[in-house]
Amino acid sequence: MVMSKADAFTQAGKTAVLQNIQGTLQFLQRFPPFNQMEHAHLAYLVEQCQLRFFAQGESIIKPADGPVEHFYIVKQGRVVGERQHITKPGTETTFEITTGECFPLAALLGERATRTEHLAGEDTFCLQLNKLAFIKLFALSSAFRDFALRGVSSLLDQVNQQVQQKAVETLGTQYSLNTRLGELAMRHPVTCSADTPLREAVKLMHEQQVGSIVAVDEHKAPLGIFTLRDLRHVVAEGVGDFSDAIEQHMTRSPFHLSPDHSAFDAAIAMTERHIAHVCLVKDQRLCGVVSERDLFSLQRVDLVHLARTIRSAQRIEQLVTLRGEIGQLVERMLAHGASSTQITHIITLLNDHTVCRVIELTLAEKGDPGVPFSWLCFGSEGRREQTLHTDQDNGILFDARDAAHAAEIRGKLLPIAQQINQSLAQCGFTLCKGNIMAGNPELCLSRAEWARRFAAFIREATPENLLGSSIYFDLRVVWGDEQGCEQLRRGILDQVADNRLFQRMLAENALRNRPPVGRFREFVLARKNGEKATLDLKIQGLTPFVDGARLLALANGIDANNTLERFRQLVDKQVIEPLDGAAYEEAYHFIQQTRMQQHQLQTRENQPYSNRVDPDSLNHLDRRILRESLRQAQRLQSSLTLRYQL
Amino acid sequence: MSLFSWLRPASPVVSADLQQRLAKLPALAELSECSLREQRWVVLDLETTGLNMSKDRVLSIGAVVIEDGAIDFSQQFERTLQCRELKLSPSVLIHGLGPTAIAAGSDPAEALLELLEFIGDSPVLAFHAPFDQHMLGRAVKEHLGHKLQHVFLDVADIAPFLCPQAQIREAGLDEWIEWFRLEVFERHNASADALATAELALILFSRARAQQIYSPLQLQQRLSQWKRRQQAPSF
Numbered sequence: 001m002v003m004s005k006a007d008a009f010t011q012a013g014k015t016a017v018l019q020n021i022q023g024t025l026q027f028l029q030r031f032p033p034f035n036q037m038e039h040a041h042l043a044y045l046v047e048q049c050q051l052r053f054f055a056q057g058e059s060i061i062k063p064a065d066g067p068v069e070h071f072y073i074v075k076q077g078r079v080v081g082e083r084q085h086i087t088k089p090g091t092e093t094t095f096e097i098t099t100g101e102c103f104p105l106a107a108l109l110g111e112r113a114t115r116t117e118h119l120a121g122e123d124t125f126c127l128q129l130n131k132l133a134f135i136k137l138f139a140l141s142s143a144f145r146d147f148a149l150r151g152v153s154s155l156l157d158q159v160n161q162q163v164q165q166k167a168v169e170t171l172g173t174q175y176s177l178n179t180r181l182g183e184l185a186m187r188h189p190v191t192c193s194a195d196t197p198l199r200e201a202v203k204l205m206h207e208q209q210v211g212s213i214v215a216v217d218e219h220k221a222p223l224g225i226f227t228l229r230d231l232r233h234v235v236a237e238g239v240g241d242f243s244d245a246i247e248q249h250m251t252r253s254p255f256h257l258s259p260d261h262s263a264f265d266a267a268i269a270m271t272e273r274h275i276a277h278v279c280l281v282k283d284q285r286l287c288g289v290v291s292e293r294d295l296f297s298l299q300r301v302d303l304v305h306l307a308r309t310i311r312s313a314q315r316i317e318q319l320v321t322l323r324g325e326i327g328q329l330v331e332r333m334l335a336h337g338a339s340s341t342q343i344t345h346i347i348t349l350l351n352d353h354t355v356c357r358v359i360e361l362t363l364a365e366k367g368d369p370g371v372p373f374s375w376l377c378f379g380s381e382g383r384r385e386q387t388l389h390t391d392q393d394n395g396i397l398f399d400a401r402d403a404a405h406a407a408e409i410r411g412k413l414l415p416i417a418q419q420i421n422q423s424l425a426q427c428g429f430t431l432c433k434g435n436i437m438a439g440n441p442e443l444c445l446s447r448a449e450w451a452r453r454f455a456a457f458i459r460e461a462t463p464e465n466l467l468g469s470s471i472y473f474d475l476r477v478v479w480g481d482e483q484g485c486e487q488l489r490r491g492i493l494d495q496v497a498d499n500r501l502f503q504r505m506l507a508e509n510a511l512r513n514r515p516p517v518g519r520f521r522e523f524v525l526a527r528k529n530g531e532k533a534t535l536d537l538k539i540q541g542l543t544p545f546v547d548g549a550r551l552l553a554l555a556n557g558i559d560a561n562n563t564l565e566r567f568r569q570l571v572d573k574q575v576i577e578p579l580d581g582a583a584y585e586e587a588y589h590f591i592q593q594t595r596m597q598q599h600q601l602q603t604r605e606n607q608p609y610s611n612r613v614d615p616d617s618l619n620h621l622d623r624r625i626l627r628e629s630l631r632q633a634q635r636l637q638s639s640l641t642l643r644y645q646l
Numbered sequence: 647m648s649l650f651s652w653l654r655p656a657s658p659v660v661s662a663d664l665q666q667r668l669a670k671l672p673a674l675a676e677l678s679e680c681s682l683r684e685q686r687w688v689v690l691d692l693e694t695t696g697l698n699m700s701k702d703r704v705l706s707i708g709a710v711v712i713e714d715g716a717i718d719f720s721q722q723f724e725r726t727l728q729c730r731e732l733k734l735s736p737s738v739l740i741h742g743l744g745p746t747a748i749a750a751g752s753d754p755a756e757a758l759l760e761l762l763e764f765i766g767d768s769p770v771l772a773f774h775a776p777f778d779q780h781m782l783g784r785a786v787k788e789h790l791g792h793k794l795q796h797v798f799l800d801v802a803d804i805a806p807f808l809c810p811q812a813q814i815r816e817a818g819l820d821e822w823i824e825w826f827r828l829e830v831f832e833r834h835n836a837s838a839d840a841l842a843t844a845e846l847a848l849i850l851f852s853r854a855r856a857q858q859i860y861s862p863l864q865l866q867q868r869l870s871q872w873k874r875r876q877q878a879p880s881f
Contacts, residue, residue, distance in 0.1 A: 020710065020722060020841045023831030050716035053848035055856075076829045123826070125845065128716060 077124025182259030
C-alpha cells in the first residue's frame with residue numbers, strides 16, 4: 001500500500017502530543033498493576049513523577065532517612081535491598097527489584113522508615129512519586145490500591161486466566177474440571193416409577209442406550225437409582241425375578257449434587273463413594289444424571305476406575321503397579337489445567353484408598369488381632385496436602401482400660417503395624433527417617449497415652465516438643481473409627497487456647513523458615529560447587545503458610561487440618577482479614593502449583609525428585625509471582641510477629 | 647532612515663501585552679557555585695526545517711526540566727510553531743511534523759515567550775547546543791525583538807569530556823544513548839529528544855561529581871579548559 005505524501009505527513013503530525021507523558025504511560029502499561037489502572041489515573045501518576053538517576057552502588061533510601069517520602073518505580077536498571085546482619089558484621093542482599101517493579105510499599109503504607117537500605121545494583125533510573133501523590137492515587141485507583149495492599153493477588157488473577165487459556169487450548173473445548181455439571185448432563189435422564197418391573201426398566205435403559213435409570217416419584221424427586229452394575233448383581237446372584245418391581249433392586253436415596261456443582265465435585269464424590277453415577281437435583285426434582293463416562297470421556301482421566309481398582313486389589317504387588325498409574329493421572333490432570341488444590345485432594349484420596357487397602361490386605365494375611373484400632377496420619381498427609389512424593393507419618397490409636405491393658409494391646413498390634421509400614425514402603429510411601437510410623441512402639445498408643453503425650457507437648461515447650469506439635473497436631477484418621485481422634489483433637493484445641501505461652505512459642509517456631517524474597521539473581525550468581533543456587537519451594541515457600549495457619553487455627557479453636565481450609569475458617573471467624581486470607585490462599589496455591597509442575601518436569605526428565613527450583617528457569621511473570629507469593633508468606637510472618645509481640 | 651535599513655528584516659511588531667511579559671522576564675545570572683543538584687536546568691531540543699543556520703526555521707520546541715537533581719515530569723514544554731510559508735519537504739518525515747500540525751501550531755511569538763518564561767533564569771542544556779542556541783536566538787529576535795542571553799552548555803561536549811574512555815568523538819545522541827545503554831522511548835520529536843538528552847545529563851552529572859565537579863560554574867570552567875585543549879594543535 002502506498003501512502004500519498006500528504007497523508008504520510010499528516011499521519012506523522014498526529015503523534016506529537018505530549019510525547020514524553022505518552023511514552024512513559026506506554027512503558028508503565030507493560031507492567032502490572034499499571035496495566036490495570038484507568039488511563040486518567042495512570043496519567044496523573046506520570047505527570048506527578050520525577051525521573052531520577054542512581055549510579056551503581058548509590059543509596060536510594062535507607063533506614064536512617066526516617067519515614068519514607070517517595071514511591072519508586074524502576075524504569076531501567078536494578079535495585080537491591082541490603083540488610084545489616086544482626087549478629088555479625090556485613091550485610092546481606094535480601095531482595096532485588098527490576099524494571100517495571102516498585103518499592104517500598106510496606107514502609108510507605110506503614111508510614112515508617114524502610115528497614116532495608118535500597119541501593120542501585122547497577123546504573124538505575126527510577127520514577128519517583130511523592131507521598132502526597134501516592135496517597136491521592138491510592139484513594140483514586142482501586143487497581144493501584146489493590147496492588148499496594150495485596151500485591152500478589154492482582155497478579156495471580158492474570159496467571160489464572162493464562163492457565164485456563166492454556167487448558168482450553170490443550171483440550172480444544174471448554175471442558176475442564178471446573179465445568180458446571182448442568183452443562184455436562186446434556187441428555188434428559190431416563191426415569192421410571194418405583195413399581196416399574198425390572199424387565200421394563202432394563203428394556204428402557206437398553207432402548208435409550210444408557211447405563212442407569214432413576215426411579216422417581218410423582219414430583220420427579222429421585223427415589224433410587226438402578227445401574228448396569230446392579231443388573232450384573234441381579235443376574236450373577238440369580239435370585240432376582242425380572243418381574244420384581246425395580247425398587248427391590250435399586251440403590252435407595254441416591255447421592256445427588258446440584259447442576260451448579262463442578263465436574264471436579266462429581267469426580268471426588270464418585271471416588272469417595274465408589275459410585276459411577278451422580279444424580280443432578282434442583283429444587284428436589286431430578287434434572288439429570290452424570291456418569292463416570294460423561295466426566296472422563298472428556299479427559300480420559302479415569303480417576304474413579306483407579307480408585308475402585310485400588311480398593312479391590314487382591315495383592316500388594318497390584319497396588320505397587322497402580323502407584324505408577326496415579327503418577328500418570330496427575331500428569332494428565334496437570335496438563336488439563338487442574339489446580340494444585342484439586343490435585344493434592346485427589347492424591348490424598350487415592351493415597352487414603354491405598355493405605356486402607358494395605359491395612360485390609362495385611363489384616364487378611366496376618367489375621368485380625370481382635371482389637372479395634374484407628375490408623376492415624378500426621379503431617380502433610382494429615383493436612384490432605386500430599387504430593388506424589390511423600391514420607392510415611394503415621395500412628396495407631398486404640399482404646400485401653402489402663403497401662404497394662406495398653407501394653408498388652410500394643411504387643412498385638414505392633415507386628416501388624418510394622419508389616420503395614422513395610423507394605424506401604426513397597427507401594428511408594430517412603431519410610432519415615434524420623435521413625436514417625438505406627439510400627440514404632442511410641443506411636444502405637446492408647447487414647448490416654450496420646451492425650452498425655454500431646455498435653456506434654458503443650459506444657460513443656462522444648463524444641464523437640466514444638467517440632468513434634470507441628471507434625472502430630474495435624475492428625476487425622478485414615479482407617480478405622482474416628483471418634484477417639486476427634487476427642488484428642490478437642491483436647492488439643494482446649495489446651496492450646498488456654499496456653500498463651502505455647503502459642504508464642506509456636507509463633508516463634510513459625511518464623512524459623514524465612515521466605516527468600518527477591519534473592520533470585522543472587523542465587524544464580526552464587527554458585528556452590530558448580531551447582532546453581534536454588535530455593536526450596538516446600539521449606540522456604542509453603543512451610544511459613546502451613547505453620548502460620550496451624551498456629552492461628554489451634555489458637556482459635558478451628559479443627560480443620562488443611563491449610564487453605566484453616567485460612568478460610570480464620571476469615572469466617574474474623575481472625576484474619578478476608579483480603580489477607582484470599583492473598584495467603586492464592587500465594588500458597590501458586591507455590592504449590594509451581595512445586596508440582598517442577599515434580600512433573602523432574603519425572604519426565606528422569607531427574608531425582610526435589611523441591612528446589614532455580615528461579616531463572618521460570619518465565620518472567622511466574623518468577624515475579626513466585627516472589628510476590630513469598631512476600632505474602634513474609635506478610636503472614638510479620639503479622640504473627642505483631643500478634644505475639646515477638 | 648538608513649539607506650540599508652530595508653536590507654535588514656524589519657523589527658517585529660510586538661503587542662503591549664507581550665512587551666509587558668518580556669519586561670518581567672528574570673535577569674540572567676552567570677552560572678553559580680551552588681551544587682549541581684540545587685541548580686534548575688532546562689534541557690531543550692528543537693526541530694527545524696533543515697540544518698542551514700541562516701535560512702532554516704524552528705518548527706517545534708521540546709523542553710524538560712531537571713530540578714532537585716531529577717527530571718520533573720510536571721514541568722514539560724512542547725510547542726509546534728505556526729509557519730505559513732512552509733513548503734512540504736522530505737525532512738517532514740524525520741521531524742514528524744505534518745503541514746496540518748504546523749498550520750494548527752501556536753503563534754510563534756506567543757510560544758517563544760512562553761518558552762522564555764518556562765526557562766526563566768535557568769541555564770540551558772542541549773545536544774549540539776550551539777545549533778539550538780543560534781536557531782532559537784534568531785527566532786526570538788525575529789518574533790519578539792529580544793536577545794537570547796541564556797547560558798547554553800553542550801551535552802555533546804560534556805559527554806566526551808567526562809567519559810573520555812568512551813572513545814567516541816563527534817558522536818551523535820544515538821551513540822551516547824547506546825554507550826550508556828539508555829532505554830529511551832521512541833523518539834521522533836523534540837520532546838522525546840529533550841528527555842533522552844536530560845537522562846544523559848543526569849548520568850553525566852553523577853559522573854561529574856565522581857570527578858570532583860560539584861557546581862555548574864565548575865562544570866562550565868573545566869569544560870572550556872578541556873575544549874581549549876581539544877582545539878589546541880597537537881605536535
